[in-house]
Amino acid sequence: MAQAAVDGILREAAGRHARGDLDGAARLYRKVLAQRPGDPNALNLLGLLERQRGDLARALDLGGKAVSARPHSAIFLANYGATLAEAGRLPEAVRAMQAALAHRPDDPVTLRNLGQALTALGQHGAALAPLRRAVELAPEAPEAWLALAHAMREAGEPEA
Incomplete structure (x- = not known):
């Protein structure tokens, strides 16, 4: 074809x-x-x-x-990472999303997904940077704000 x-x-x-x-x-x-x-x-x-x-x-x-x-397609890596996260395979999801961001660092959805996966792994401090960047890039996205608020609370910054 x-x-x-x-x-x-x-x-x-x-x-x-x-x-x-x-x-x-x-x-x-x-x-x-x-x-x-x-x-x-x-x-x-x-x-x-x-x-x-x-x-x-x-x-x-x-x-x-x-x-x-x-293997260097940011969109394929990001999609695969999101699927891994949904399947509960969080360490693998984090690696796939980090690889995606190496090729497309300003993707707010992948940044949010990475932050959420890190939060779910209990790495609350590490989750803050990608979530803050996601909010900066897409301030109109309520999912990013909610994920950031959750990570901040879990990281011990509830007043923020």
Whole structure:
């Protein structure tokens, strides 16, 4: 399958995914993978979809394959890290998110996710810097403010 055809199918699948047509999107992602089994974009996107469906084992498998195919992709690492965190594999999640931030240091979502994972690991002080940066980059994001407030309370700074 030519790259232009793959790109077109992935665009259509992503559109369906965004509209909530998970079955239609999954069918198209799988169509790409049937023709190009290691396509990292299809692996990543299908992994996100499976995470959304709650199939964390499948999401981790697909996300891991996407990261293996493109180990320096910030978005693949960030997505995989978020899935690892959701699966409770926090030390691995922290490593994946730190690797993502090495390539894209100003991603507020990954910074927030990293801070939340560090907080969950009891590393409250270490969680503060990424959470403060997330709030600085995306002051309109209530999730970042809540995560920062929680980490500050846990770190012994409740008055802040």
